[in-house]
Amino acid sequence: MPSFLSRVLSFFLRLVLWTFAAIFAVSLMLAGLVLLALGLLRSLITGQKPKPIVFGRFQRFSSQAAWPGATKPGTAAAREADVVDVEVREIRSDKRLP
Numbered sequence: 001m002p003s004f005l006s007r008v009l010s011f012f013l014r015l016v017l018w019t020f021a022a023i024f025a026v027s028l029m030l031a032g033l034v035l036l037a038l039g040l041l042r043s044l045i046t047g048q049k050p051k052p053i054v055f056g057r058f059q060r061f062s063s064q065a066a067w068p069g070a071t072k073p074g075t076a077a078a079r080e081a082d083v084v085d086v087e088v089r090e091i092r093s094d095k096r097l098p
Contacts, residue, residue, distance in 0.1 A: 043050045
């Protein structure tokens with residue numbers, strides 16, 4: 001009899017724990033969806049792109065310094081001076097491939 005009772009109690013304990021885990025996972029997903037919806041709504045109202053959230057140790061890296069294609073303030077004029085405009089023309093080859 002004790003083995004039957006222990007099996008029943010362990011089954012109910014497992015059932016309760018799985019229920020709590022499912023409720024926790026669903027609530028996390030719902031919270032994420034609500035935050036995503038609020039962020040999208042805010043970006044639609046203000047007309048600005050959503051800004052990424054930066055956490056903890058990554059705060060010292062900004063988007064201007066950490067990423068290869070990003071520009072730092074004051075260097076935009078130097079990059080524009082490096083651009084050379086070239087006239088496009090078509091190059092024709094009279095030789096045909098065999």
